[in-house]
Amino acid sequence: MQVSVETTSQIERRVTFQVPAAEVDEAVEARLKDTAKNIRLNGFRKGRVPMSVVRQRYGRGVRDEVVGELMRERYVRAITEQNLNPAGFPSIEPKVDEAGKDLEFVASLEVYPEVELASIEGTEVERPVVEVSDADLEEMVETLRKQNATWEEVERAAEEGDQVKIDFQGFLGDEPFEGGSAEGHDLVLGSGNFIPGFEDQLVGAKAGEEKEIKVTFPEDYQAEHLAGQDATFKVKVHAVKGQTLPEVDEAFIKRFGVEDGDVEKFRAEVKKNMSREAKQAVDNRVKQQVLEALKKANDIPVPQALVQQETDALKRQAAQQFGLGEDFDVSQLPNELFSEQAKSRVQVGLLLAEVIKSNELDASDDEIRAKVEELAEQYQEPQQVIDYYMGNDQLKTQVKSAILEEKAVDKLLEQASVKDVEMSYQQALAAAQQGDQESEEGEGEEAKG
Known part of the structure; x- marks a missing residue:
């Protein structure tokens, strides 16, 4: 067998194969026999059909079968012998496929890029320094109270923070528009769930009152036929409800897993969870900056096969997130909604893999168990979580990958200039969230480019 490899781009290879005619024809003849x-054919006993008849009737199909097997087998052998590292499946195309002639075929494939990591030295990384204060703790306890609040009807006019039960119908001019009406809708005033200006105009309304509300839809409103349009809503207020917050008592505390209802234990547990959340926010913010710097310093080509795999994974994730059901055909979702994010993820994955390889990073069983124990702290039955993870090789592999990624980020951080910035708990969470948004917007700008 003769094999020649042509480099058509940094990550594309064109491999040409030639298999001697005698080898192919012998394999076809053996398969025909x-x-x-x-x-079984009419007029012949089983196994007594003349070979001339067998060749005439089955020759083409048998040759196609043999040639297909030969091409796959020779391809697998060649990628080993030629030290090729394919990313995805090849496109294999026969060029000469005739009895008596050497079989020629071409395999076109993508390979993993060869990465020579460029340093991120000089990159400035802002690392939040956060301490959960007593004021932060009090605010979180209030948030938990509000999340568990009850609503009770009141006789007074609606105030911001109240819940109103309303019927409404929206009009563009004199014509009602689709999706602009509802009955018995509960709306918390000040929640920002409705169009800007809508909730404000219901402050002061009383049960039984009818109001006409005028608003303008935002220019970037998701329904294009409504974007920027002036609209009128006819609203009927059925009830006004005030919020009643629960007391921080034994019954309230037990809802959060503190079985003895002790208030100090409860506050300590809340603060512990907030500290863990703050650490995650800090780690994520630092990681975002490091990975962005890594991508900018290493603009490597990305195999389209890997991008498509990641795109499909993002589609499945989106379908699950929006509750589209297990039977939903994710191919209905357009690739372009996910392709840039997928490309970014693949690029980062390839670069981090090289950081891990070049620094010979690894994670021991003890480190994996410690990470699992850290994750398990978030659950009411941590030992069950630990046993479940440690008894599942796939989950352990995922945890190991997360540890290696953390170690890789720490290695990269050694090259950067790190500036500690004091932040409040809320500022740290907001900074991490803003970093996520900037990353998504950056991927969107890449798509435009």
């Missing part, structure tokens, strides 16, 4: 032993 095996076929002849088992076929």
